[in-house]
Amino acid sequence: EAGVVQSPRYKIIEKKQPVAFWCNPISGHNTLYWYRQNLGQGPELLIRYENEEAVDDSQLPKDRFSAERLKGVDSTLKIQPAELGDSAVYLCASSFQENTEAFFGQGTRLTVV
Amino acid sequence: AQTVTQSQPEMSVQEAETVTLSCTYDTSESNYYLFWYKQPPSRQMILVIRQEAYKQQNATENRFSVNFQKAAKSFSLKISDSQLGDTAMYFCAFMKKDSNYQLIWGAGTKLIIKP
Numbered sequence: 001e002a003g004v005v006q007s008p009r010y011k012i013i014e015k016k017q018p019v020a021f022w023c024n025p026i027s028g029h030n031t032l033y034w035y036r037q038n039l040g041q042g043p044e045l046l047i048r049y050e051n052e053e054a055v056d057d058s059q060l061p062k063d064r065f066s067a068e069r070l071k072g073v074d075s076t077l078k079i080q081p082a083e084l085g086d087s088a089v090y091l092c093a094s095s096f097q098e099n100t101e102a103f104f105g106q107g108t109r110l111t112v113v
Numbered sequence: 114a115q116t117v118t119q120s121q122p123e124m125s126v127q128e129a130e131t132v133t134l135s136c137t138y139d140t141s142e143s144n145y146y147l148f149w150y151k152q153p154p155s156r157q158m159i160l161v162i163r164q165e166a167y168k169q170q171n172a173t174e175n176r177f178s179v180n181f182q183k184a185a186k187s188f189s190l191k192i193s194d195s196q197l198g199d200t201a202m203y204f205c206a207f208m209k210k211d212s213n214y215q216l217i218w219g220a221g222t223k224l225i226i227k228p
Contacts, residue, residue, distance in 0.1 A: 003157075031214070042117075042204050042218025043158070056215070089156055095214060102214055104158035 002026070004105035006092050012111045018080035021108045025073065025094030032069060033102060034077050035091040043091055049075065082112045115140045117207050119219035126195055127227050133180075134190045134222050136205030142166075144210040147181065147188045152221070153201040161203070164188065166210075192224075200226045 005024040013019050025032050030051050035043035046065065048056040051072035060067065064083070069075040079086055089109050093102040116139045126132045138147070149161040164172045164181050171179050176196075180189045192199055205219040 033214075040122075041220055042206070043216075044218075045215060048215075091156075091158065093158070100214070101160055101163075102216075107156040109156070 004092055004094050004103055006090075006105035006108055008108055009106065010109050010111075012113060013082055015084055015112050016081040018078065019082050019110060020076050020078045021090050021092075021110075023075045023077070023092030023094075023105060025075070025092070026103055029094035029096050029103075030072065031095045031097060031100075031102075032075050033091075033093040033095075034067060034075070035093065037089040037091055037107070039088070046077070079110075082110075084112050086110060087112045115142070115207050115209065115217045117205055117217050117219040119203075119205055119222050121222045122220075123223040123225070125225035125227055128195060128197060130195055131191060131193050132195055132224065134192075134203050134205075134224065136188045136190070136219055138186050138188065138205070138207050138217075140186070140207065140209070142209050146208045146210065147179075148206040148208065148216070149177070149179070149188075149190045150204045150206060151199075151201045152204060153198075158204070162190065195226045197226050197228060200224060 007022050032049040034046045037043040047060045047067050049069045067077045089107040091107040093104045095102040118137045145166045147164045151159045151161050162174045176193045178191045202221045204221045206216040
């Protein structure tokens with residue numbers, strides 16, 4: 001069974017440019033998470049979806065970040081415009097339902113120059 | 114607010130040795146879960162072991178075991194017979210029960226297994 005798939009693995013962009021990350025969760029998992037992980041730190045939750053509904057986006061910087069999960073399966077996370085401080089690894093995770101183990105993808109390493 | 118502290122930024126041991134990674138946490142909750150995650154260079158976060166706070170027995174998964182001291186709010190991870198593939202970042206995480214898997218993470222410990 002395929003795990004959580006994220007693309008791209010790496011992305012380098014200039015500041016002020018837009019960027020998007022894509023996540024395909026494990027089949028049947030209705031809970032999806034986006035995390036940001038800065039170098040030398042643990043992950044920080046950005047947004048959590050239950051099916052297509054964003055149920056917790058309190059940590060998402062809404063002035064420049066947006067996310068969607070239109071059909072309750074794949075999800076995209078977008079940053080527009082990107083800033084130097086957005087350089088980080090963006091991790092996606094999914095779980096079958098709330099309070100069950102979350103499985104993580106390999107993340108996208110974003111470098112903003 | 115809950116916090117998780119990992120006081121060892123980096124550790125290294127020889128292959129086949131036993132190593133213990135430290136984690137302390139602060140919470141006023143009585144019902145919660147604690148986790149150790151492994152993040153190898155591939156960046157994928159992998160669950161190593163999970164402990165439920167109401168269980169007194171320490172969790173064990175093959176070569177991985179924990180020493181859970183609830184009163185001291187300590188949750189250390191012991192890796193026995195360490196292998197080269199154990200080289201990774203290890204994160205301790207806390208989750209309040211019924212919090213919809215909202216994890217509070219420590220800063221991580223970089224573990225290097227030397228041949």
